[in-house]
Amino acid sequence: MPVLDTATTSQLKAYLGNLRRPVELVASLNDSPKSADMRSLVEEIAVLSDKITARFDGEDARRPSFAIRADEGRAQAVFAGLPLGHEFTSLILALLHVGGHPPKEDAELLDQVRGLEGPLHFETFFSLTCQNCPDVVQALNIMAALNPNITHVAIDGALFQDEVERRKIMAVPTIFLNGEQFGQGRMDLAQIVAKLDTGAVARAAEKIAAKEPFDVLVVGGGPAGAAAAIYAARKGIRTGVVAERFGGQVLDTMGIENFISVSHTEGPKLAAQLEQHVKDYSVDVMNLQTAVGLKAANGDGLATVELESGASVKARTVILSTGARWRQMGVPGEDQYRNKGVAYCPHCDGPLYKGKRVAVIGGGNSGVEAAIDLAGIVSHVTLVEFDSQLRADAVLQTKLRSLPNVTIITSALSTEVTGDGEKVTGLVYRDRNTEEVHTVALEGIFVQIGLVPNTEWLKGSIGLSNRGEIEVDARGETSLPGVFAAGDATTVPYKQIIIAMGEGSKAALSAFDYLIRH
Incomplete structure (x- = not known):
């Protein structure tokens, strides 16, 4: 079954008409269903332009993955995982930029990129539902396409869960440079270059x-x-x-x-x-x-x-x-475990908590919508609201209450985020009616309080x-x-x-x- 629908294929073919030099797609696959999807995707792209060829003998340890290469490998971008969803635009742009089509960025900024000394090896962990991730992925792909001293691989955190756990990644986008954490959160090309070029x-x-x-x-x-x-x-x-x-x-x-x-x-x-x-x-x-x-x-x-x-x-x-x-809870442990279990964007970071227990703080529309979205990913959601009742629209409350893996706690004052020094382990709250203190064991807390x-x-x-x-x-x-x-x-x-x-x-x-x- 094709990965791309007819309309998307037609749109992509039109974009690929802007390629200025030959591009090679090199895939590293295994026997997984995702590898089969990636093979299909690479094959579907390759037939859309006579400037694109495909190989399936890649040696990348991350499988499935594929590299977009040109100029004998001096320009390339690598995707570990299928760049669909929010990252499909990143795929299109990577094909164009590696293929010699100039990025729509300030000329002076692009000259700065070309002048950066390396080697600079970037890795970006993203999720397909993250609206903040494409800016980072696209910026680093531009840098890898323009400067042979720079390489970049974009990694779908949901697909490479073992690596996410090993490297203690609990928020996306997370960027590594030469093996060390470089940054978290949205960054555009100018911000990344400014961080590298200290005189900028x-x-x-x-x-x-x-x-x-x-x-x-x-x-x-x-x-x-x-x-x-x-x-x-x-x-x-x-x-x-x-x-x-x-x-x-x-x-x-x-x-x-x-x-x-x-x-x-x-x-x-x-x-x-x-x-x-x-x-x-x-x-x-x-x-x-x-x-x-x-x-x-x-x-x-x-x-x-x-x-x-x-x-x-x-x-x-x-x-x-x-x-x-975003408003913060202002409780002990929140700052210490920010991006280590305390998060503010359920769309971005939700996929990293697949099968885990999380809490959502806030019973307004944002909080209830977050709880509904997360319930489809995580094992259990505990929604904690300070007021005696939820404030979200009635239709959202009805949907939330219909979900079997959601617990709603009202009249609750969050008092502390607990952790083991590396990641969140729980949330402490006080029942405003009885003054009793309770602890909820969990791995993630999403703050949605205005x-x-x-x-x-x-x-x-x-x-x-x-x-x-x-x-x-x-x-x-x-x-x-x-x-x-x-x-x-x-x-x-x-x-x-x-x-x-x-x-x-x-x-x-x-x-x-x-x-x-x-």
Whole structure:
């Protein structure tokens, strides 16, 4: 039975028309059903282009796996496992980039990749349901395709469970460099190169410090920041964006089904579209930049945003759209066992807990949805909710209660994460009705208890609510003249993508109105 359907095969064949040099697929297989699927996949790809040949005599110890090679092996990407699901795009891009088609990345960044000295051998553990993993896999595949000193193998953690256990991997993506852990979580090409090229941060800071003041400076690259940048740029005024990562919290969102006029999309796809839309205009995007300070305008009429790199950016108006991050439980053991059993993304890390016992903290929609998804993978789910009842939509609660391997505990205060020094072994909670303390033996804890605004760096410089949200009026104005704010970091109720976009647009229009009046 074919691995790829007719529509996918047709799409892939069209992409492979962009190959610029011959590519060889070298598979290492055994007698497993997954190896049979991989043989089928490799054969299906090979017949789609006269520039592709296939062999099945590979000697890789990980089976099934296959390498995509060109230029006598000096350019290659390796997949241990079937790159389907979220990683199918990674497969397409690996074929193209190894085959000589240029990556859609900044030319200066690609030159940095070519100049890296090796040997650098990367291994990335991913899961097919992880929306954060493709960025890492694709970035490292680009590096391996461009630089013969760099190799990369992408490993499906669910398929190579023994290796995952041996190397104590409890979160994806996890990246190893020359056998040592290099990083965890989403990283794009620029972030990886900056971590390898230690002088990159200083060079970027020097360039930023030399920039002329902006008319509008947007801090944050999520939906609110992207909308603000687009609306400001369309007014023909000098617009800049500083962001830690473009897309913000959207990058960690799986399915999006309430973005009006788009019945379904996924966070990473929407984030990429936001970034491309911003780049359609003359917006100066400064990525990998963390804001650490804000100074109000003085006699020159310019506000100053200070960056962690040491650079400062001046602007006549500023729009703060720094978004939010996952809220933590704040109990002993949580930090110690983060990515060692304590996780925040059930879609990403769930497959690593196949057959194990886990807890989900939080009884809202996010928590109940996570518990439902995990119940299909793990042996047992314990959902722990502080309130006396779940707060999720009724349809989700009905589905959850129908699952035989789920236990629901309400009126429970989580007090400690326990472990053996290397991984989580349990969760301690106190029954708020009886004050009795209980311990649940388990291997994983997924925290789903809401968001915290990214505003700590603004304390003392701007008006914040008691929850740390930036106080704004109906026009998005803050307590500082010329400084506006939008999105999940503000006091505007209902933290939704579409609301953040509207608030970002409003803040840009308010900033423009401020400029023409002053």
